[in-house]
Amino acid sequence: NAGVMQNPRHLVRRRGQEARLRCSPMKGHSHVYWYRQLPEEGLKFMVYLQKENIIDESGMPKERFSAEFPKEGPSILRIQQVVRGDSAAYFCASSPQHLSGYTFGSGTRLTVV
Amino acid sequence: RKEVEQDPGPFNVPEGATVAFNCTYSNSASQSFFWYRQDCRKEPKLLMSVYSSGNEDGRFTAQLNRASQYISLLIRDSKLSDSATYLCVVVQNSAGGTSYGKLTFGQGTILTVHP
Numbered sequence: 001n002a003g004v005m006q007n008p009r010h011l012v013r014r015r016g017q018e019a020r021l022r023c024s025p026m027k028g029h030s031h032v033y034w035y036r037q038l039p040e041e042g043l044k045f046m047v048y049l050q051k052e053n054i055i056d057e058s059g060m061p062k063e064r065f066s067a068e069f070p071k072e073g074p075s076i077l078r079i080q081q082v083v084r085g086d087s088a089a090y091f092c093a094s095s096p097q098h099l100s101g102y103t104f105g106s107g108t109r110l111t112v113v
Numbered sequence: 114r115k116e117v118e119q120d121p122g123p124f125n126v127p128e129g130a131t132v133a134f135n136c137t138y139s140n141s142a143s144q145s146f147f148w149y150r151q152d153c154r155k156e157p158k159l160l161m162s163v164y165s166s167g168n169e170d171g172r173f174t175a176q177l178n179r180a181s182q183y184i185s186l187l188i189r190d191s192k193l194s195d196s197a198t199y200l201c202v203v204v205q206n207s208a209g210g211t212s213y214g215k216l217t218f219g220q221g222t223i224l225t226v227h228p
Binding site for chain 2: 031033035041042043044045048056089091093095102104105106107109
């Protein structure tokens with residue numbers, strides 16, 4: 001039973017490019033959460049999704065960031081026109097319902113050069 | 114004021130020592146509380162849930178004081194493998210009253226256990 005799978009593990013983008021981060025939840029999990037961890041800081045909630053629905057995006061920056069969790073396939077966090085300040089570790093978590101079985105993926109480390 | 118505040122640390126202790134971490138939270142409506150552990154450049158992992166009655170898991174004891182909005186973690190007989198960042202985590206109910214898993218993390222406290 002694979003855990004939460006995130007890819008890529010490391011992603012390097014030049015300023016102005018797009019970054020796409022993928023998260024495949026654990027089997028049977030229908031709730032997906034994205035968090036961002038800036039260097040030397042704690043994790044900050046970004047967005048909570050269920051299949052085909054964004055439930056809470058209160059932590060998402062207003063511009064350039066979007067997330068989706070389609071009926072088929074992984075959840076995608078998309079960052080357009082990346083800037084140096086987007087460099088961070090992005091963690092995805094999934095759960096079957098509410099808080100039970102909450103599990104984090106290994107994260108994607110985005111570096112913007 | 115931050116939603117979740119932890120001891121700034123870092124804590125540097127010898128093997129066998131007892132160490133305590135404190136955490137306060139600002140939202141009295143918070144419903145669930147946890148301690149997570151994060152090793153360098155890895156994902157956070159659940160260490161233990163925190164209950165009002167207090168709970169213990171081996172060398173680890175967690176306490177919650179709802180009146181003071183205060184959470185603690187005590188580690189006894191520290192091991193080298195306990196070296197990590199310890200994250201205090203709080204969950205608040207949504208406006209609809211359900212607790213759906215939006216975790217609010219403290220900044221973390223770094224613990225280094227040395228021989």
